């Protein structure tokens with residue numbers, strides 16, 4: 311009888327490995343002695359020990375070669391939230407994730423770790439120390455979040471101990487760090503256009519921002535602790551810096567670190583949210599005629615003006631998680647990594 315060769319436990323694949331989080335994850339996996347196969351729609355770097363496979367994750371035939379002899383897969387690909395493209399999110403995050411699961415099963419992969427998002431429970435109203443048992447948002451704040459919910463459900467429901475296919479989801483929040491294409495660049499662009507003068511609301515709302523290396527650490531712990539007898543099978547885990555900070559203090563520290571003025575003047579939250587909603591509707595109506603992207607979308611206003619921070623207790627208990635880089639150090643390292651975004655550069 312032919313015996314099936316078990317893939318090496320030190321060979322893994324990172325879907326979305328060309329992205330911000332994906333690349334940091336690949337670098338840490340290499341440090342830990344893994345050989346890595348990256349699958350992404352684009353190739354953004356080259357590294358010894360990494361094999362690149364370029365393709366769309368919605369195409370199973372393109373995915374399969376990247377999963378050959380791989381026992382562990384990280385799925386951290388997604389279209390950028392700012393694209394606000396409903397069809398694209400549904401195709402990649404929902405149908406594409408079904409394809410990823412099928413390809414993993416066909417290729418004999420044993421573990422799948424999904425990068426979900428803490429936003430799957432966020433509806434635009436305060437969340438304080440939210441735990442994983444909060445219900446999924448009934449009214450998600452945007453298409454991105456709506457499809458991240460469906461994606462997480464698909465991956466967690468696919469966990470099958472009998473068949474030896476184990477899954478887990480990591481829910482980070484507000485990832486920042488060197489090479490982030492989103493948070494710091496958007497913040498600096500807004501400041502350069504003179505639009506970062508205002509604080510939305512009273513400025514006391516607490517939010518989680520998570521240094522990318524802590525997110526990577528959470529993913530690797532989840533993967534290495536995932537066994538058929540571990541409590542993490544088929545479960546989601548919040549991974550944050552575990553140091554909630556006032557949203558506007560975080561923004562001010564990054565801005566001041568890069569030489570820009572901190573926001574000072576307060577605007578009422580409801581006023582700004584209503585204006586953002588009207589602008590968003592106008593952009594939607596005018597889309598066939600012209601395209602414009604408002605800076606202050608309803609999603610960004612909700613994120614900037616409400617409390618939303620999450621408990622990492624489950625990750626601490628089941629995974630032995632503890633942040634490895636403090637918020638202070640994370641901010642300093644991030645600011646240092648963006649000399650080209652400094653005021654006057």
Ligand SMILES: NC(=O)C1=CN([C@@H]2O[C@H](COP(=O)(O)OP(=O)(O)OC[C@H]3O[C@@H](n4cnc5c(N)ncnc54)[C@H](O)[C@@H]3O)[C@@H](O)[C@H]2O)C=CC1
Pocket residue numbers: 325326327328329330331332349350351352365366367368385386387388389390402406425426427428458481482483484485486491492
């Ligand atoms: N950045 C943040 O604050 C947070 C991000 N997340 C999640 O973390 C994950 C990684 O996000 P980032 O690294 O920030 O984004 P990113 O945009 O830097 O990386 C995403 C990668 O996915 C790839 N990709 C997109 N569509 C693809 C497709 N059809 N086929 C193959 N590859 C495709 C992109 O080319 C890109 O390299 C995503 O799943 C995101 O939803 C969750 C919480 C917060």
Ligand SMILES: CC(C)=CCC[C@@H](C)[C@H]1CC[C@H]2C3=C(CC[C@]12C)[C@@]1(C)CCC(=O)C[C@@H]1CC3
Pocket residue numbers: 391426427428429483484485492493496497500605606610611613614
């Ligand atoms: C008000 C303003 C213009 C702030 C600029 C910073 C924002 C671009 C970021 C502040 C919080 C960030 C965030 C995300 C994207 C960037 C911000 C809106 C996510 C939506 C990225 C994807 C997720 O899964 C959740 C994140 C929450 C926080």
